[in-house]
Amino acid sequence: MSGPETSEKLxxxxxxxxxxxxxxxxxxxxxxxxxxxxxxxxxxxGKTTTAAALGVRAAERGRKVVVLTIDPARRLAQxxxxxxxxxxxxxxxxxxxxxGELHAMMLDMKRTFDEIVEAHAEGERARAILANxxxxxxxxxxxxxxxxxxxxxxxxxxxxxxxxxxVVDTPPSRSALDFLDAPKRLGSFLDGKFxxxxxxxxxxxxxxxxxxxNVGMSLMTGTLSKxxxxxxxxxxxxxxxxxxxxxxxxxxxxxATFRLLQAPGTAFLVVAAPEPDALREAAYFVERLAAERMPxxxxxxxxxxxxxxxxxxxxxxLAAAENLEDAGIVDQESGKAGLxxxxxxxxxxxTGTPxxxxxxTGxxxxDMSDADVDEITVGLLRLHAERMQVIAREQRTRDRFTSxxxxxxxxxxxxxxxxxxxxxxxxxxxxxxxTGVPAGA
Amino acid sequence: xxxxxGGTGKTTVAAALALALAREGRRTLLVEVEGRQGIAQLFxxxxxxxxxxxxxxxxxxxGEVYALAxxxxxxxxxxxxxxxxxxxxxxxxxxxxxxxxATTIAPGLRDVLLTGKxxxxxxxxxxxxxxxxxxxxxxxxxxGRITRFLNVNDExxxxxxxxxxHNQAQAxxxxxxxxxxxxxxxxxxxxxxxxxxxxxxxELQAAGLPVGRVVVNMVRPxxxxxxxxxxxxxxxxxxxxxxxxxxGLGGSRRGGLAExxxxxxxxxxxxxxxxxxxxxxxxSVLEGLDVPTYELPLLGTGMDLAGLYELATELRKQAVDE
Numbered sequence: 001m002s003g004p005e006t007s008e009k010l011x012x013x014x015x016x017x018x019x020x021x022x023x024x025x026x027x028x029x030x031x032x033x034x035x036x037x038x039x040x041x042x043x044x045x046g047k048t049t050t051a052a053a054l055g056v057r058a059a060e061r062g063r064k065v066v067v068l069t070i071d072p073a074r075r076l077a078q079x080x081x082x083x084x085x086x087x088x089x090x091x092x093x094x095x096x097x098x099x100g101e102l103h104a105m106m107l108d109m110k111r112t113f114d115e116i117v118e119a120h121a122e123g124e125r126a127r128a129i130l131a132n133x134x135x136x137x138x139x140x141x142x143x144x145x146x147x148x149x150x151x152x153x154x155x156x157x158x159x160x161x162x163x164x165x166x167v168v169d170t171p172p173s174r175s176a177l178d179f180l181d182a183p184k185r186l187g188s189f190l191d192g193k194f195x196x197x198x199x200x201x202x203x204x205x206x207x208x209x210x211x212x213x214n215v216g217m218s219l220m221t222g223t224l225s226k227x228x229x230x231x232x233x234x235x236x237x238x239x240x241x242x243x244x245x246x247x248x249x250x251x252x253x254x255x256a257t258f259r260l261l262q263a264p265g266t267a268f269l270v271v272a273a274p275e276p277d278a279l280r281e282a283a284y285f286v287e288r289l290a291a292e293r294m295p296x297x298x299x300x301x302x303x304x305x306x307x308x309x310x311x312x313x314x315x316x317x318l319a320a321a322e323n324l325e326d327a328g329i330v331d332q333e334s335g336k337a338g339l340x341x342x343x344x345x346x347x348x349x350x351t352g353t354p355x356x357x358x359x360x361t362g363x364x365x366x367d368m369s370d371a372d373v374d375e376i377t378v379g380l381l382r383l384h385a386e387r388m389q390v391i392a393r394e395q396r397t398r399d400r401f402t403s404x405x406x407x408x409x410x411x412x413x414x415x416x417x418x419x420x421x422x423x424x425x426x427x428x429x430x431x432x433x434x435t436g437v438p439a440g441a
Numbered sequence: 442x443x444x445x446x447g448g449t450g451k452t453t454v455a456a457a458l459a460l461a462l463a464r465e466g467r468r469t470l471l472v473e474v475e476g477r478q479g480i481a482q483l484f485x486x487x488x489x490x491x492x493x494x495x496x497x498x499x500x501x502x503x504g505e506v507y508a509l510a511x512x513x514x515x516x517x518x519x520x521x522x523x524x525x526x527x528x529x530x531x532x533x534x535x536x537x538x539x540x541x542x543a544t545t546i547a548p549g550l551r552d553v554l555l556t557g558k559x560x561x562x563x564x565x566x567x568x569x570x571x572x573x574x575x576x577x578x579x580x581x582x583x584x585g586r587i588t589r590f591l592n593v594n595d596e597x598x599x600x601x602x603x604x605x606x607h608n609q610a611q612a613x614x615x616x617x618x619x620x621x622x623x624x625x626x627x628x629x630x631x632x633x634x635x636x637x638x639x640x641x642x643x644e645l646q647a648a649g650l651p652v653g654r655v656v657v658n659m660v661r662p663x664x665x666x667x668x669x670x671x672x673x674x675x676x677x678x679x680x681x682x683x684x685x686x687x688x689g690l691g692g693s694r695r696g697g698l699a700e701x702x703x704x705x706x707x708x709x710x711x712x713x714x715x716x717x718x719x720x721x722x723x724x725s726v727l728e729g730l731d732v733p734t735y736e737l738p739l740l741g742t743g744m745d746l747a748g749l750y751e752l753a754t755e756l757r758k759q760a761v762d763e
Contacts, residue, residue: 043447043583071585073633273448276744277479308705312690320688370680376673377684379665380706383713417715419632 020402023298023409025434029058035265040170042281045273046302048072051169057430062098066163070107070171075421080104087111112149113139134235146171151257267297274394279401298409305390314388321381324374442579444587445627446634450658452479454627455580459506460753463499467575473510474555480508491515500750516554552593560616584641592648623653630720655732659739674707735759
């Protein structure tokens with residue numbers, strides 16, 4: 001196994017770029033001042049798995065953690081015991097050590113919205129809102145509702161103060177930025193002047209100077225009524241009227257959550273895969289967080305490929321494969337000069353295979369011909385060449401990010417051959433996150 | 442309609458499909474709805490405006506591909522202008538936040554506008570009465586949202602029980618549910634995307650929306666026979682070292698350069714076969730769905746314009762337009 005030092009050296013040698021600072025995951029998890037970790041990034045980069053793995057690791061290092069996931073894979077949810085939609089955290093069995101605990105929950109967007117209504121309105125009124133068609137559509141998840149409810153839930157969990165660390169996964173938005181924008185947008189709509197106009201056009205015209213505007217308003221509500229159909233407009237008006245009186249203002253709530261995200265106890269982790277789209281989103285997000293003065297802890301780069309045979313370049317591997325295919329007539333001695341000795345010692349293990357001592361005997365029992373051995377060796381070499389091409393491509397993509405944001409600390413997580421859906425897998429991811437064990441090790 | 446879980450390459454597949462369908466003398470329109478400018482990036486073009494533009498000529502003497510990034514807000518203003526001649530009142534609405542409100546919050550309105558614009562392009566004819574576009578391909582929202590996105594017209598039609606929006610929604614829904622529409626789902630041979638694909642198909646079918654094909658993307662070549670690999674890792678290990686040496690990679694004795702490559706190369710091979718096994722499992726799950734598939738290879742050099750044409754050619758080989 002190669003340690004992080006060797007890999008860094010290798011990467012540095014090959015690329016001639018400064019490597020970014022390494023994200024100290026355990027320091028972040030152990031710091032009692034860290035109260036909220038938000039995992040964000042574009043879809044399909046492993047956000048949920050990262051959040052769950054951080055939760056497991058923090059709990060096993062002694063913290064009382066709750067993980068709020070949005071849309072986990074079924075088997076991952078099952079392994080954490082949150083497959084059923086409870087909308088409240090439940091304790092995850094099998095996570096222990098140093099007095100820590102792990103709780104987890106999956107966000108039920110509609111239920112969260114319903115609960116807000118029920119908590120703020122009396123029986124009859126609450127029932128009227130819950131039955132309103134406009135409310136039903138809105139709460140079932142149109143643009144922004146999921147993001148808003150995730151933030152609402154985060155606020156609730158933080159207010160309960162039952163946990164010393166909350167790890168939040170963010171909704172699978174089209175873009176990572178939706179998560180920051182949607183709550184504010186929803187808040188300002190439900191709280192905004194347009195809604196008030198819808199509600200009571202007469203009020204706006206209170207001052208003489210507003211008369212003209214008032215005419216515009218009735219023209220507008222008239223148009224809206226024509227457009228949406230009077231019944232929908234009425235539904236919206238009823239809904240807004242009901243919501244308006246019972247809320248302390250949507251915007252106020254959205255603002256409060258926004259401030260919570262800016263607070264010193266919050267740490268953002270931008271999650272990405274080493275692919276152009278994901279890292280482009282990550283770069284946007286890093287810039288946006290800075291603009292909003294939200295504390296960025298670093299970048300988690302998932303699914304990074306590596307190799308323990310980096311000393312063999314793709315080109316040489318392919319050339320060697322061709323040599324073998326061309327009947328294998330190659331001068332054995334001349335090949336030696338090709339490899340650089342300095343790099344060649346990474347990645348080998350001295351233990352293990354018993355028959356490495358001799359080079360002159362094939363096993364008599366094997367029914368593979370020498371041609372078969374050559375064929376499989378060609379396969380090994382081609383596979384390696386592909387791997388090296390992937391590594392080079394990923395490195396270029398990362399270099400682009402690093403040159404834009406050299407200050408951002410990075411934790412790399414090696415690509416795993418399969419999906420993660422049990423605690424052991426999450427622990428392994430957590431270990432890789434924390435120790436920066438590079439891909440291929 | 443091309444949908445798929447995030448990270449499966451649905452934009453790429455949509456673009457390749459638009460190229461593949463643009464045979465000689467034909468014209469396709471590639472539509473984007475999520476404001477990401479993914480199409481422009483893919484074709485190395487400038488950000489697309491709200492305007493149909495020629496973006497590429499298809500391979501092998503093919504037809505033309507046009508592209509359009511639909512913006513819900515602009516689509517609503519256009520719509521209001523078209524039906525109500527709103528002019529300055531439209532601007533006033535915008536100032537007040539009403540347009541923003543309508544396109545962001547009003548249930549499904551945004552989605553109706555997006556699909557509505559695409560349907561308009563589908564039905565548009567030139568002066569000679571010919572369809573302007575032979576095919577319209579939409580890079581649609583991801584699998585998790587696709588049914589709601591397409592079916593939202595139903596939902597809107599239910600909410601707005603009469604009026605122009607109601608009628609518009611009905612008309613759009615008729616096109617979307619017709620045999621002229623196909624919803625293709627892009628997946629990788631990995632557990633989560635396959636699971637989402639299965640769920641997506643079930644949802645689309647339940648909503649009466651036409652499921653097209655499953656596009657299995659980034660399929661890896663398989664170089665190695667598992668059994669042979671077992672022997673290579675076991676009793677024939679020394680012979681592998683010798684073969685590497687013969688290939689010109691150094692000495693095959695213990696500690697020799699070629700010999701030291703054996704373990705890492707075998708480890709990579711084991712990882713590879715492990716993944717192949719998982720892929721096989723996922724493939725059988727897909728087969729169980731009983732939906733026809735296209736397969737697209739993983740491009741080793743990463744995605745660029747040349748790769749996109751390669752994928753389009755591949756789709757044509759798989760008789761994409763028959």
